[in-house]
Amino acid sequence: MKLSGFKTPLKAARLVIFTAGLVGLLWVPAMADQWSVFDTKYLVIRYQSLEDLEEFDRRIEFEESAGVSGFFTGSNTGENTEGDRLKKKLDALFEKVQLILDMRKPIKITVNLYPSAEALHEAYFQIYKKPGKLRAWYIYEYNTIYMNVADLKAGMLAHECAHAIVDNFLSVRPPRASSEILARYVDSALYKEVKTY
Numbered sequence: 001m002k003l004s005g006f007k008t009p010l011k012a013a014r015l016v017i018f019t020a021g022l023v024g025l026l027w028v029p030a031m032a033d034q035w036s037v038f039d040t041k042y043l044v045i046r047y048q049s050l051e052d053l054e055e056f057d058r059r060i061e062f063e064e065s066a067g068v069s070g071f072f073t074g075s076n077t078g079e080n081t082e083g084d085r086l087k088k089k090l091d092a093l094f095e096k097v098q099l100i101l102d103m104r105k106p107i108k109i110t111v112n113l114y115p116s117a118e119a120l121h122e123a124y125f126q127i128y129k130k131p132g133k134l135r136a137w138y139i140y141e142y143n144t145i146y147m148n149v150a151d152l153k154a155g156m157l158a159h160e161c162a163h164a165i166v167d168n169f170l171s172v173r174p175p176r177a178s179s180e181i182l183a184r185y186v187d188s189a190l191y192k193e194v195k196t197y
């Protein structure tokens with residue numbers, strides 16, 4: 001429709017304003033990636049929808065008592081809300097990883113939860129400026145774990161937490177191969193009794 005078809009400039013102006021409004025509306029989906037934050041003692045979980053956080057919760061199978069007896073120091077034992085329960089579960093998992101590694105030091109790590117493999121791969125591309133198909137990874141410089149909520153399990157989260165703990169615990173970051181050996185061990189030992197040395 002041509003603007004010249006309107007009889008008055010006012011109508012043309014209205015159309016312009018209306019069109020601009022439409023364009024504005026159309027921009028909203030393109031501006032997605034709105035992050036919400038779920039904060040625990042050790043983790044800052046960033047997620048894009050409540051469904052993602054619920055899916056994350058479902059996929060992280062971990063019992064507070066899985067070999068962490070006496071170590072988990074939560075003072076209130078009552079589970080008040082779903083959020084409280086999830087926090088306890090995540091912090092218990094994190095403390096189990098610290099216990100396996102025998103590396104306990106105050107630390108807080110960000111976890112970016114992406115809704116799909118595509119979104120995760122896009123994040124990888126934005127960071128590294130090249131394609132990458134990793135399922136999950138940790139970047140020391142950003143102190144952030146990157147994961148796809150549609151493809152994760154407790155062992156994967158424990159593995160990436162182990163990378164974060166190892167990299168931050170030692171005064172010199174260990175070589176990648178050493179760090180990977182430790183992280184894989186944590187992954188495999190997550191549900192086992194912890195050996196003490």
Ligand SMILES: [Zn+2]
Pocket residue numbers: 159163180183184
């Ligand atoms: Zn690894």
